Amino acid sequence: MTGEWNAKLRAVEELRGALGERLVLDAALIAPYARDTSRARPEGAPLALVLAESTADVSAALAWAHEHGVPVSVRGAGTGLTGGAMGYDGGLIVSLERMNRILGIDEANRLALVQPGVVTGELDDACRERGLFFPPDPASARLCTVGGNIATNAGGLRCVAHGVTSDSVAALEVVLADGRVLRTGARTRKNVVGYDLTRLFVGSEGTLGVITEATVRLKPVPPGTPRTFRAAFDRLEDAGRAVTAIVGGSAQPEVLELMDALSVEIIESFHPTGLTVPDGAMLVGQTVGADAEAKAERIIAICAAQGATDTGISDSDALLEARRLSNPALNARGLKISCDVGVPVASLAEMFHGVEEIAVRHRKRVSTVAHAGDGNLHCTVEAPDDAAGIAAADLVIDDITRLALSLGGTISGEHGIGSVKRHELPWQLDATALDMQRLIKDALDPRGILTPGRAI
Amino acid sequence: MTGEWNAKLRAVEELRGALGERLVLDAALIAPYARDTSRARPEGAPLALVLAESTADVSAALAWAHEHGVPVSVRGAGTGLTGGAMGYDGGLIVSLERMNRILGIDEANRLALVQPGVVTGELDDACRERGLFFPPDPASARLCTVGGNIATNAGGLRCVAHGVTSDSVAALEVVLADGRVLRTGARTRKNVVGYDLTRLFVGSEGTLGVITEATVRLKPVPPGTPRTFRAAFDRLEDAGRAVTAIVGGSAQPEVLELMDALSVEIIESFHPTGLTVPDGAMLVGQTVGADAEAKAERIIAICAAQGATDTGISDSDALLEARRLSNPALNARGLKISCDVGVPVASLAEMFHGVEEIAVRHRKRVSTVAHAGDGNLHCTVEAPDDAAGIAAADLVIDDITRLALSLGGTISGEHGIGSVKRHELPWQLDATALDMQRLIKDALDPRGILTPGRAI
Secondary structure (H helix, E strand, C coil), rough: CCCHHHHHHHHHHHHHHHHHEEEEECCCHCCCCCCCCCCCCCCCCCEEEEECHHHHHHHHHHHHHHHCCEEEEEEEECCCCCCCCCCCCCCCEEEECCCEEEEEECCCCCCEEEECCHHHHHHHHHCCCCCCCCCCCCCCCCCHHHHHHHHHCCEEEEEEEEHHHHEEEEEEEEEECCCCEEEEEEECCCCCCCCHHHHHHHHHHCCCCEEEEEEEEEEEECCCCCEEEEEEEEHHHHHHHHHHHHCCCCCCCCEEEEHHHHHHHHHHHCCCEEEECCEEEEEEEEEECCCCHHHHHHHHHHHCCCEEEEEEEECCCHHHHHHHHHHHHHHHHEEEEEEECCCCCHHHHHHHHHHHHHHHHHHCCCEEEEEEHHEEEEEECCCCCHHHHHHHHHHHHHHHHHHHCCCCCCCCCCCCCCCCCCHHHHHHCHHHHHHHHHHHHHHHHHCCCCCCCCCC | CCHHHHHHHHHHHHHHHHHHHEEEHHHHHHHHHCCCCCCCCCHHHCCCECCCCCCCHHHHHHHHHHHHHCCEECCCCCCCCCCCCCCCCCCCCCCCCCCCCEEEEEEEEEEEECCCCEEEHHHHHHHHHHCCCCCCCCCCCCCCCCHHHHHHCCCCCCHHHCCCCCHHHHEEEEEECCCCCEECCCCCCCCCCCCCCCCCCCCCCCCCCCEEEEEEEECCCCCCCCEEEEECCCHHHHHCCCCCHHHHCCCCCCCEEEEHHHHHHHHHHHCCCCCCCCCEEEEEEEEEECCHHHHHHHHHHHHCCCEEEEEEEEEHHHHHHHHHHHHHHHHHHEEEEEEECCCEEEHHHHHHHHHHHHHHCCCCCCEEEHHHHHHHEEEEEECCCCHHHHHHHHHHHHHHHHHHCCCECCCCCCEEEEEEECCHHHCCCCCCHHHHHHHHHHHHHHCCEEECCCCC
């Protein structure tokens, strides 16, 4: 064992030669980088942390890990919810927080070139100064980083209008497992040259390479003031039909969220905005553009036709801000274990009902909020802070997840798989699909050093 | 040799046992299936043709080819422009033309389940009867098939508004090289479960698997009558600035095409619509929706501000129909050898000018039409019908392609690589990127039977 330890120390000295003080060995300094925001538990003591400042740093770190067979976890801001960025025992952590520069904004072509550690909300701010915006908007936009958004193909509230993160990525620079640097994609809207490697890396959760630069697509900021609308429903079916009618109609919303009564009650008590708790569910959303008011009115008319009992339009977005901050509100009330399933939009009402039945069966409180326009739901289950309580809540999540699959849905809409949802993978993917993932992983990372044992 | 021939005959008998009369061995019947619409030359005599009627047929054919090491070409309607579907000497051709059923249209979730041999325009027609439409619209939509569109990630005129084919594909059924059946994607808008295999197969040009079923996304038909607009410019720079201003503005067009003077003259003489040939270039496009007229007026105002000399708005789409039929018009005037490059939108005017200079240098007539909204250009070079003439035109195409790359562009926007553009691949992709393509190809098709030697 002493021989092995000495070899390891010599190897680390090699890496220090390449990285200098950007290689951190102090366990106390490393610890905060070994966690994410999920309920995953640390897997031991990482060996070292790389505070990468350049593509060359990442390349040196990966080439070293590849040579020595050291597992690597990759970290942006650590806001992930599925354990994907947790450190490994004896592993290397590559942090991209220092690679946080916006390298350029090309207004005419509506593209930005960014390093992975740029905070998503700060990129959006910089674009808005130029009349453009960055469409992806995960709820953690003020904290999370663009690189993490791309690595997990993050979603958010605006996906009903602008798609997911992958729809906003034009090109990537990626450091491969062996340290080589790959450039994918193009600066053009259309590009059919070889396989779509950009999309392969988007959402690959650190298992195929480390993103060190991204060319992202921007959109022009719509003119006028956004309108926020709300519609309360006594019955879930009515709300569900309203959602289907809205997304299939000509007045397209920028945001369309559906909350069950428990969610509204909890969010309202945490951030009072004057909402009345509905008997069934509440739709809230936003329209933008010069015709934002007219579109909001058409959407409210659809809601009224489907039986909405209380509706309103406002130019304040307090309601949506409250919705964005629903997680702390739920946590404060003991609802802590959440999931991220998705169903086809027309099955939303059936899904909400099914979740209610599951909650009754398990005798647990479960709140549900949905990015209704794209069918993505976050159900949060109450759980005491002990292992037995969490295990009981996990059983509820399992039932909810299987229900989503039975409705033609998905086990993850926007959070990814990481380690937390890995046991669910075979519920959705058959043996052939799992084998394809493995074939690609083995081809690109033959020594299995990149985020091993997660995501696929 | 006789032993080898006998073994091959025995092997073919095996396949006939599985496929019956769906296996065609008559060379005269096979020949039409061995060609596409490109200038690629046949590579010899294919062994057999499979007129597949089911996923099981495709699976049997590929398992057989995998076992016997027989190269396979895959064919929809044969409208490809890069030689991707050409038969191989001694190879198997898998035709999907009989798998031409629309299996279902889910109006509420705006999804269609289709077999690959469905003609694109017919799918669109069926959707429109239900108030929906299928966004991809390659110029060959009345002839080409959805499977071919997906295999090549085809583009078209509406990409400025709706993206490329991959943006409309939710899930696939694919037969892998060894005959196994893979299911990718999900019916939900968001899905981050494993690698994005759907996107990996879209645009893979038959080299990774054969698409046997697709779930595609539909959109609601906008209300009102579309408006067609046109604006003539004396100077290319003015037209280029107008394009940049339009795509960055709030009145988004459904179609935005830029034609040089030679193209306008040729198209107008073939399909007279009353156009005056401009000194510089002509923008034509379309707006849709309840506010189509207002949007067209805003776009025309932008064009006027940038120096347009002659503008107009109409509710007839004769102008766009003429544009869609530009290829036969060009061919009739001896302009036959075309390319499919792309540049960032803001570089369009520079690209048009550069093409003019290249034409002068080579003393060849070259017409250029661009899907201006997405920066994709088709330059067509005059060429007599002989090898020397085609070779001379190819040199012009090479120069145009290198110019596009020098402007940050791409060698192919929507036609793909096939065999015709394969020599250009290393101009755009470096050794690492080419190696990644090869690693993935070898992992998924280890015996190299699927469309070998093309696309990557």
